Amino acid sequence: MRKEIEWFEEDGCLGGQRGLVFDLETKFITKWNGVVEELSKHNIDDVRWVIDMNVKSINERIGNIHSKLNQKETKHIKIDGGYKISEPLNENQRVKYEGKLNELTSELNWFNSISIKP
Numbered sequence: 001m002r003k004e005i006e007w008f009e010e011d012g013c014l015g016g017q018r019g020l021v022f023d024l025e026t027k028f029i030t031k032w033n034g035v036v037e038e039l040s041k042h043n044i045d046d047v048r049w050v051i052d053m054n055v056k057s058i059n060e061r062i063g064n065i066h067s068k069l070n071q072k073e074t075k076h077i078k079i080d081g082g083y084k085i086s087e088p089l090n091e092n093q094r095v096k097y098e099g100k101l102n103e104l105t106s107e108l109n110w111f112n113s114i115s116i117k118p
Contacts, residue, residue, distance in 0.1 A: 005114070007050040008032065022047045024114075041118045051111055058108045065101045069094065 008019030021030045027039040029046060037043055068089060075086040089097060 002110075005047075005050055005054060005111075007053040009053070020046055020050060022050055039116070039118050044116060044118050047116050051114055051116070055108065055111050058104050058111065062101065062104050062108070065097050065104070069097055069101070 003025050004021055004023050006019065006021040008017050010016065011018040017032050019032050022028075022039075023030075029037045029039060029043055031037070031046075039047065071086065071088045073088060077084045077086060
Protein backbone atom coordinates (compact mmCIF):
# COMPACT_ATOMS: atom_id res chain seq x y z
CA MET A 1 0.00 0.00 0.00
CA ARG A 2 2.37 2.72 1.21
CA LYS A 3 6.10 2.65 1.82
CA GLU A 4 6.10 5.14 4.71
CA ILE A 5 4.04 5.62 7.83
CA GLU A 6 4.08 8.82 9.83
CA TRP A 7 2.50 10.59 12.77
CA PHE A 8 3.02 14.12 14.05
CA GLU A 9 1.24 15.95 16.83
CA GLU A 10 1.60 19.10 18.89
CA ASP A 11 3.86 18.68 21.92
CA GLY A 12 2.34 21.43 24.06
CA CYS A 13 4.99 24.05 23.34
CA LEU A 14 4.19 26.99 21.11
CA GLY A 15 4.52 25.67 17.56
CA GLY A 16 6.24 22.51 18.80
CA GLN A 17 5.70 19.08 17.33
CA ARG A 18 6.76 15.56 18.00
CA GLY A 19 6.53 12.60 15.70
CA LEU A 20 8.37 10.60 13.10
CA VAL A 21 8.32 9.00 9.68
CA PHE A 22 9.18 5.30 9.30
CA ASP A 23 10.24 3.96 5.90
CA LEU A 24 8.99 0.37 5.60
CA GLU A 25 11.44 -0.51 2.82
CA THR A 26 14.70 0.84 4.24
CA LYS A 27 13.72 0.46 7.94
CA PHE A 28 14.92 3.99 8.72
CA ILE A 29 13.22 6.36 11.14
CA THR A 30 13.27 10.11 10.54
CA LYS A 31 12.35 11.95 13.73
CA TRP A 32 10.66 15.37 13.92
CA ASN A 33 14.03 17.07 14.47
CA GLY A 34 15.62 15.52 11.37
CA VAL A 35 17.55 12.77 13.16
CA VAL A 36 17.65 9.60 11.05
CA GLU A 37 18.08 6.24 12.78
CA GLU A 38 17.97 2.64 11.66
CA LEU A 39 15.28 0.51 13.29
CA SER A 40 16.61 -1.22 16.41
CA LYS A 41 15.31 -2.72 19.63
CA HIS A 42 15.93 0.68 21.26
CA ASN A 43 13.55 2.61 19.01
CA ILE A 44 11.02 -0.02 17.94
CA ASP A 45 8.55 1.36 20.51
CA ASP A 46 8.60 4.68 18.62
CA VAL A 47 7.44 2.90 15.46
CA ARG A 48 4.79 0.99 17.39
CA TRP A 49 3.59 4.34 18.78
CA VAL A 50 3.21 5.68 15.21
CA ILE A 51 1.19 2.63 14.19
CA ASP A 52 -0.97 2.82 17.33
CA MET A 53 -1.69 6.53 16.83
CA ASN A 54 -2.68 5.95 13.18
CA VAL A 55 -4.96 3.04 14.18
CA LYS A 56 -6.55 5.17 16.92
CA SER A 57 -7.16 8.05 14.49
CA ILE A 58 -8.67 5.76 11.85
CA ASN A 59 -10.94 4.11 14.43
CA GLU A 60 -12.21 7.54 15.53
CA ARG A 61 -12.92 8.52 11.92
CA ILE A 62 -14.72 5.21 11.28
CA GLY A 63 -16.82 5.80 14.41
CA ASN A 64 -17.76 9.29 13.20
CA ILE A 65 -18.78 7.93 9.79
CA HIS A 66 -20.89 5.17 11.37
CA SER A 67 -22.57 7.78 13.55
CA LYS A 68 -23.39 9.94 10.53
CA LEU A 69 -24.60 6.95 8.47
CA ASN A 70 -26.91 5.88 11.32
CA GLN A 71 -28.38 9.36 11.87
CA LYS A 72 -32.07 9.36 10.91
CA GLU A 73 -33.26 12.77 12.07
CA THR A 74 -32.04 16.35 12.40
CA LYS A 75 -29.96 17.05 15.51
CA HIS A 76 -29.56 20.41 17.25
CA ILE A 77 -26.22 20.47 19.04
CA LYS A 78 -25.59 23.24 21.57
CA ILE A 79 -22.35 25.15 21.01
CA ASP A 80 -21.04 28.44 22.38
CA GLY A 81 -23.30 31.19 21.12
CA GLY A 82 -26.01 29.01 19.62
CA TYR A 83 -26.70 25.65 18.01
CA LYS A 84 -25.17 23.56 15.26
CA ILE A 85 -27.68 21.68 13.11
CA SER A 86 -26.74 18.23 11.85
CA GLU A 87 -28.95 16.87 9.08
CA PRO A 88 -29.21 13.21 8.01
CA LEU A 89 -27.31 12.28 4.86
CA ASN A 90 -28.94 12.37 1.45
CA GLU A 91 -28.28 9.50 -1.00
CA ASN A 92 -25.28 11.16 -2.70
CA GLN A 93 -23.68 11.94 0.65
CA ARG A 94 -24.42 8.41 1.89
CA VAL A 95 -22.59 6.91 -1.12
CA LYS A 96 -19.56 9.15 -0.47
CA TYR A 97 -19.51 8.29 3.24
CA GLU A 98 -19.77 4.56 2.48
CA GLY A 99 -16.87 4.87 0.02
CA LYS A 100 -14.78 6.68 2.62
CA LEU A 101 -15.70 4.01 5.17
CA ASN A 102 -14.44 1.30 2.81
CA GLU A 103 -11.17 3.20 2.25
CA LEU A 104 -10.61 3.67 5.99
CA THR A 105 -11.42 0.02 6.73
CA SER A 106 -8.90 -1.07 4.12
CA GLU A 107 -6.27 1.28 5.58
CA LEU A 108 -7.01 0.03 9.11
CA ASN A 109 -6.55 -3.58 7.99
CA TRP A 110 -3.23 -2.62 6.38
CA PHE A 111 -1.98 -0.95 9.57
CA ASN A 112 -3.05 -3.98 11.62
CA SER A 113 -1.13 -6.28 9.27
CA ILE A 114 2.19 -4.45 9.69
CA SER A 115 4.79 -6.57 11.46
CA ILE A 116 7.80 -4.64 12.80
CA LYS A 117 10.99 -6.42 13.82
CA PRO A 118 14.41 -4.83 14.39
